[in-house]
Amino acid sequence: MPDKTPPSLADSIEALLPQTQCTKCGYPACRPYAEAIADGSANYNQCPPGGQQGIVRLAQLLGKPVIPLNPANGVERPRQRAVIDEATCIGCTLCIQACPVDAIVGAAKQMHTVIADLCTGCDLCVAPCPVDCIAMVEVTAPHTGWDAWSQQQADAARARHDMRTLRLRRDKLENDERLAAKAAEKLKMVAAEAAATPEQQAEQARKKAIIQAAIERARIKKEQQAEAATKEQE
Numbered sequence: 001m002p003d004k005t006p007p008s009l010a011d012s013i014e015a016l017l018p019q020t021q022c023t024k025c026g027y028p029a030c031r032p033y034a035e036a037i038a039d040g041s042a043n044y045n046q047c048p049p050g051g052q053q054g055i056v057r058l059a060q061l062l063g064k065p066v067i068p069l070n071p072a073n074g075v076e077r078p079r080q081r082a083v084i085d086e087a088t089c090i091g092c093t094l095c096i097q098a099c100p101v102d103a104i105v106g107a108a109k110q111m112h113t114v115i116a117d118l119c120t121g122c123d124l125c126v127a128p129c130p131v132d133c134i135a136m137v138e139v140t141a142p143h144t145g146w147d148a149w150s151q152q153q154a155d156a157a158r159a160r161h162d163m164r165t166l167r168l169r170r171d172k173l174e175n176d177e178r179l180a181a182k183a184a185e186k187l188k189m190v191a192a193e194a195a196a197t198p199e200q201q202a203e204q205a206r207k208k209a210i211i212q213a214a215i216e217r218a219r220i221k222k223e224q225q226a227e228a229a230t231k232e233q234e
Contacts, residue, residue, distance in 0.1 A: 021120065045067050
């Protein structure tokens, strides 16, 4: 059966946000900002991408007066798009990690590129780039706010952000499970060593000594070879 639970106030507010996930509102994503507006800890004029039209939309929902955009959060401007100078890109992947909507593709040590239709113009990829190869270009001038962004685009950006968030949570959980398994195996080995008989402990110590001696012989041989090569050059 379909979920008939009515949307909460935070749900309704979030649906009116442009979903750029730009953090300019002072919150890490659109959803936390929506929740903050709903509980009264944030004002409804802190979203530069939504602009004045966005404030009107929120004011109508909340039954409050229309107020100006808070300049502390930025200014209303045409929608931007990230563009990567592919000749300068070093493939560090920092921009991919920063993009909140998975609009950048590429692999480590390979050129990256922005999927133009998916970019929300959040500009979060610019600061992490170590070679300054990302520029933000205006693509909707003179249109700003909701004249520069459709509800369909906002909904799609929200879906991509939610999918990315779920993926990152899954990856972290899997990594935590791997680390926990390694720690458990280490504890198991330590417990086994502690429970070993004196004869077993002596045998383990003998094997470790053999391995250590082999490592030391290899180190000495490497140094001798390096010295011989230096003398030949002289």
